[in-house]
Amino acid sequence: MDTTDTMDALETRELRYFLTVAEELHFGRAAQRLGMAQPPLSRAVQRLERRLGVRLLERDRRGVELTGAGEMLLHEGRAALDATTAAARRTRRAGGAAGPGGPGGPRSHLVLAVKAGASHELLHKLLDAYAAEPDAAEIEVLPSGTCEQEGMLRDGRADAALMHKPFNSLTGFDSEELMTEGQIAVLPARHPLAARGSLSMADVSDVPGLPLARWSRHGTFPPGPGPEIHDQTQLAQLIALGRTVAVYPDSARAWLWAEHAAVPLTDAPPVVTHLAWPAHSRSLALAGLIRTATGL
Amino acid sequence: MDTTDTMDALETRELRYFLTVAEELHFGRAAQRLGMAQPPLSRAVQRLERRLGVRLLERDRRGVELTGAGEMLLHEGRAALDATTAAARRTRRAGGAAGPGGPGGPRSHLVLAVKAGASHELLHKLLDAYAAEPDAAEIEVLPSGTCEQEGMLRDGRADAALMHKPFNSLTGFDSEELMTEGQIAVLPARHPLAARGSLSMADVSDVPGLPLARWSRHGTFPPGPGPEIHDQTQLAQLIALGRTVAVYPDSARAWLWAEHAAVPLTDAPPVVTHLAWPAHSRSLALAGLIRTATGL
DNA sequence: GCGCTCTCATACCGGGCGGGTATCAGCGAG
DNA sequence: CTCGCTGATACCCGCCCGGTATGAGAGCGC
Known part of the structure; x- marks a missing residue:
């Protein structure tokens, strides 16, 4: 039927390889992350480009750059790979639990x-x-x-x-x-603002001496003056020590410490x-x- | 990082093989559809089951049945395979069209x-x-x-x-x-109901001599008395011949024939x-x- | 300018896996 | 009992995956 459809599979392994390279923009590091040597990786990506009939990466002797098609495959391919591993995981989990009779729910x-x-x-x-x-x-x-x-x-x-x-x-x-x-501001109990009955975002976003904390995102931090934190306990402790302030949903009251104070925010988005x-x-x-x- | 991740790849090819078998519920026919021999197919599916550590098919000498896990993989896997082919297709299309400068939109x-x-x-x-x-x-x-x-x-x-x-x-x-x-009933112009200013669903759903047509769904038809149709032109002709009636959105008026009459339906869902x-x-x-x- | 280093690409090789053919093994029908 | 149908097994070949060794072009320090 379709004459053009010869061997255009996009195998999972190749996709994983390309995604790693596209993230690292460096064949050597990507190969290391994949637990393999660099030459086979280069070949695999070349083969993928041949298969798709499209240039994915611009190699210019000094690192690697994504082409437009490469960017497309980076996004679409990540979704596809996620879907594939999801299928595998869910199938495995469904494995031990076949219903008593018939195909089983x-x-x-x-x-x-x-x-x-x-x-x-x-x-x-x-x-x-x-x-x-x-x-x-x-x-x-x-x-x-x-x-x-x-x-x-x-x-x-x-x-x-x-x-x-x-x-x-x-x-x-x-x-x-x-x-x-609604949302609340979580403040050090001894801070002057803690006595207020309500606050606005402007009140807490720029308090001298109380910069907003910066959360870790995949090991890196956004720029800014606030302390770097990895989890809620660190944040809670820093608040208790009077070093920072946080904005949280109402239900965060469940984990407040004695040294914390919660003040409703009037203009925070629900x-x-x-x-x-x-x-x-x-x-x-x-x-x-x-x-x-x-x-x- | 993850210690459990040893060789649980779920390759695209295996997935495609399994899906074909799961749809056909027959290794021979599936192999034919895939353009390969039956033994390698059997082995591939067995290997997939070993990899996932899960029984996907119940072979019982008289056809094949899906297990619970198999059903899960049929659904999740189809989504994953669709996502993969989508990634390939979109990447190919993005191929020729890199922007003039930079990574290109x-x-x-x-x-x-x-x-x-x-x-x-x-x-x-x-x-x-x-x-x-x-x-x-x-x-x-x-x-x-x-x-x-x-x-x-x-x-x-x-x-x-x-x-x-x-x-x-x-x-x-x-x-x-x-x-x-809104929706309209498309009737033969000479039919008595065509003279009415408006109709209800009950009026058209059970008109003697005017059974609703049955649309083809992947080559098969739902049961019922109405005529079997594949496209809109067939339907239009059958209506013009006074053999059936149809319910369509208002904008269908664009393609009505002279022998058709459109009557608004008062209680059809918008x-x-x-x-x-x-x-x-x-x-x-x-x-x-x-x-x-x-x-x- | 020369060599060092850093990048990715190429060359070659071995083992494993994908695929094919031939055949076996259960089970039902005639 | 035999035939036909199912899927499973046995064996073989060729290709592709992956590894090591090496090449080639570009910046950089001396």
């Missing part, structure tokens, strides 16, 4: 990704309510790092996630709104907590969780 | 999938308006079969699509609402036309099209 074990420490009370209620359901599956709670739930959902490490608009993007997922809450899941999901257990969540 | 050529004959006027306005934009890319209009736009968007044959709620599902895509319209595109898309040209569409 999808697995009876769900992984729920939650930003560590966030929406604690809501999560508690959700888990309790779901556990009370007659055919409840086991739910494994997977604490995720800062805004990492999206990747976990995309590559199959999780089946569902609690996401927080506007911090997380919900594009590509189905979701159900669960809760809306935070909406959603339950999100892959758009095409067909799991029975997931459907039950969604039903429970919407009934809260 | 993504391609300047868009493929827009449209259900053949639907929303003709809206499409016309959209194309005209977009063509008037200063940096307009070339737009290729890809007519699709019944509700096939979804697959086209998913596997990269198209970059955007006009979709019609509630007929198309928008899950997994980003979209922008363009138009809402049809909402959306412009939809892959959730993670970053194309400049697509962004321009979206901007144009929302400004209509």
Whole structure:
């Protein structure tokens, strides 16, 4: 039928190779990350370019640059690779759990990704309510790092996630709104601002001596004067020591220390907590969780 | 970092093999469709099962059955394979179109999938308006079969699509609402009902002698008394001959024949036309099209 | 200017895997 | 009982993947 369709497979391995090179922009480092030698890597990427009939990288003796097509493959390919590893992971998980008779429904074990420490009370209620359901599956709670739930959902490490608009993007997922809450400023209890009944974003965004902390993103930090932090405990301690201030959703009151003070912010955007899941999901257990969540 | 990640690749080829077998539920036919012999296929699927550590198929001497895990891989894997071929297709298309300087923006050529004959006027306005934009890319209009736009968007044959709620599902895509319209009954002009000023769904759903036509879905037809049709022209002709009746959005008036009559339906669900595109898309040209569409 | 180094590409080689043909093994039908 | 149909196994060949050794062009220091 199609004469042009000879051997244009885009194998997973090649895709992984290209993505690594595209991220590192350096064949040697990429090969190291992949646990292989550099020459086979170069050849594999060349072969990929031949197969696609497209130049992906501009090698100019001094590092590597992405072409337009390379940029396209970097984005599209990452999504494709995530989908592939997600398929493998979910299939593995579904493996031990075939129903007693017939083809059997999808697995009876769900992984729920939650930003560590966030929406604690809501999560508690959700888990309790779901556990009370007659055919409840086991739910494994997977604490995720800062805004990492999206990747976990995309590559199959999780089946569902609690996401927080506007911090997380919900594009590509189905979701159900669960809760809306305001935000608070978390201040050192002894700070003058802690005595105020309410604050505006302007009040806290530029307090002398209290710069906003900078969160680690994949090991690097955004520029700025604030302290560098990796997790919530570090942040909490720095606040308690009077070194920084933070803006959090209302539900963060659950983990405040004695040395902390919480003051409502009048003009902060409201935070909406959603339950999100892959758009095409067909799991029975997931459907039950969604039903429970919407009934809260 | 991850110690468990030893050789669990899920190669594209294996995935394609498994999906074919899972669809055919027959190794011989699957091998034929794949253009290869049966023994290597069996081995490939076995190897895949070993790799995943999961039984995917229950072979019982009389055909093949999917296990729970197999069903999971059928769904997740199809999405993954679609994403992979989409990545390849879009990268190829982006190939010839690198910008003049720097890494170059993504391609300047868009493929827009449209259900053949639907929303003709809206499409016309959209194309005209977009063509008037200063940096307009070339737009290729890809007519699709019944509700096939979804697959086209998913596997990269198209970059955007006009979709019609509630007929198309928008899950997994980003979209922008363009138009809402009522629905009409398309009747033979000589039929008694054609004289009425308006109708209800009940009026047309069970008219003696005018059974609703049955559309082809991948070569098969739903059961029922109505005539079997493959495209709109066949339907139009059958209506003109007084053999059937159809329910269509208002904009279908554009292609009505002289022997047709259109009568508004009072209780039909409104049809909402959306412009939809892959959730993670970053194309400049697509962004321009979206901007144009929302400004209509 | 020469060599050093850093980059990626090429040359060659061995082992493993993908694919083909031939054949076996269960199970149902005639 | 035999035939036909299913998928599984045995064996073989050629290619591709990956490794090591080496080449080639560009900046840089002496």
